[in-house]
Amino acid sequence: MTSRKLTTVFWEKGIRDGAWLTWDRIGFACLCSAIGLSLGLAWLLLVPNAFASPNGTVLMDYFSFWLAGRQVLLGAPEIVYNPVEFSALQAEISGSETVFGFFYPPTFQVLLSVFAALPYKAAFAGFVLSTTALLCLSCRLITGNWLLAACLIIVPACANNAFHGQNAALTAALYGFFLVGIERQRLWLAGIALGILTIKPQLGILVPVALIASLNWRTFVSASVTTLAFLLVSVAVLGFGVWQIFWAQAPVASAMMEIGGVEWGKMISVYGSLRQLGLGHIASMAVQAVAGIGALACVWNVWRTSDDMAVRSAVLVGGTLLVTPFALSYDLTLLVIPCAFLIREGLRDGFPPYEKVLLAVVIGLSASTPPLAILLGLPVAPLLPLIILYLGMRRMLSGKAGRHETGEPDHISGTVSA
Template identity: 40%
Template sequence: MSSIVTKMREGTWIQPDLLSFAVKFALAAYVLAFVAVILVPNPYHVPTGSVLLTDFLSFWAAAREALVGMPASPYDTAAFQAYQTSLSGDPAAFFSFLYPPTFLLLVLPFGMTEFVTAFVAFSLAGLALFLPAMRAIIGTWRHAVAMLAAPMVINTVLHGQNALVSAGLLGLALVAMERRRHFLTGLLIGLLTYKPQLGLMIPVALLAAWDWRAIFGAAVSAVLFALASLAAFGVEPWLAFFAQAHLGTEILENGWVEWGKMVSVYSAARVLGLSSAVAWVCQGAAFVVAVIAVAVVWWRVRDFTARVCVLIAAGLLATPFALTYDLTVLLVPAAFLIRDVSSRGGLPWEVTGLALVVNLGAVTGGFGLYLGLPVAPLLVCIVLALGLARAKEKGADQPAAASPASGTS
């Protein structure tokens, strides 16, 4: 038993040859799964046969509506549900569009073609942003491609969701910051405003680090992004978006999206049978912890990997509205940790903790829905703990380690 514990503590239980085989097997299986979802009859298919019941249906339908001059339609729940029913032939299936019109601007090109082509193109676009981010962090294309074997990647792709886009933008922004290209960092962060709930802790981090160039870049990018959507669609969809702002809270509190599919502290409390009021108190406490952790680490600690782990984990801990596919953003701190562990070795339990997060991130919904075990917040807390452990180990006065491709501008 002591030998097993030692291997787990030191991370020596992972065998490189077996890991290489697992990566290749997983990548091949993912390609087959994606093809099967499109071609083989399965629950994703619908009576009309023209679309698939994935979250991407919401994005595609919203883009189609915008292209015919109705960009506010996705924010009218009744009208948008009726339109989706006409596309799928399934009146029970509905996917809300809770994003600001800036995201509508991003998905607009995908509405110009039929669904399957758009679905494949959207998946490839997410990978095209995610892969360079992994390459920029880890340093080689071989290891970047290996990151695609993480189950969270195929979970995102099969959902037709945008978490790879979020992870790619976050990864590239943080690499730019590490390389002291702070204004570019801000520009990339501004694009993340298409999904604002994932960026709640970014202003805290930038203020704690006193990074005014990044703050300015983010402001410029966010404003230009919003103005571009206004130029494309007018003010009506923005007014409709704010008018339906309450819908996200109603979905959360009423469990219209099963709490087991979500990753927040609020949803975990509801899975455990606690009332909405108590769950909000728990979520508020998590938010306070997240703010303190980010503020202290980004103010006092210079080790960049510690900063990344704390920032992204705290961001997920702070938001009440995030689903299983949003855990894909944890692959960004995972990539930083893998880079550092490969070059300088890891801290005790670091490799094992990282393996748990990467391998369990895609199945937290199953734990929550069928076993009543809200595992997702625990995985987020593992990444937070890894970041805090690194912050403690490196100390406030330890300079940040340079990445293999770091530089200045």
């Protein structure tokens, strides 16, 4: 075979069709990932390591979560919204100068109090396992297959989220429940999931646009009622004063983003990437606004004209991560949800050209954006949600997205090849 024919075969089978993405290879990669994730968490929590303070506290993001929940049980929840006092508290308990901010609303603090009664490391493990289990259930509802769901929760982004003890598995699970609820016409349940998702408000910026475009008033009302009820529960548990302090310190998060208090290389937003490339705050926010308007337009168009959830989820979730200026690497876990819908549709109806390879790129790079940005100066993170948004738009514009019956999806076949 000539070199030209070899190149043609490689391009068509390797890139265009993604024929090399077989179950054998994917299964082996997932097995290695699962073993690596398990050993990594065991090392992090059970073995002395570089992430531990002198007294053994694991200095990861969950430390601030555990302390926030603990302050609820101790009757002093307002401390977490006072940066000076909260930093001093962390230093006192950990014996380290490394501290973490807490910029989440009091509703999330109430949820964290459920785990705060446990010792720190047990709470860390419990939080990661329970939220990842919810994400697995969400992926199972989407794909109709437990094996595929298990593969999706051990992709690099999920592993990155687990090591940090962050909440992206929880927010991704809630997004999945919301989208499945709409697909199966369980609109009130979809609204409940959406109302709980307000623990991270920046992830819901485009959701009202989607609901209004699709004239989905029941989910809108359900989400509003759930949000109000959740807020009232937090007021009953924490007191109204905590909300006043939360709103008073809210500008701190914006200031931290502007001055680089959170490394721009660890961010995945258009804003963060442009700041790392040397652009100023105002110019970066202007480009961020343009990206946000473009994402909003795509969401409005798709949710107004298409019922296909593979298209809707890809455009909404991809657009969500493009519209917010404040999102970090672990938030790429959210892309698991549109990937689940796209893989389900691809296994059932066939993958469009290049889709499998593009999905593999998104999944493969989902935990690699900080090293690429910080070590190599390549802030590629916004490209990943952009690829997902593109795949959704392409499906709609090409007519690949049909109007499917809602209900339990078919089980996947024994091969990933289209």
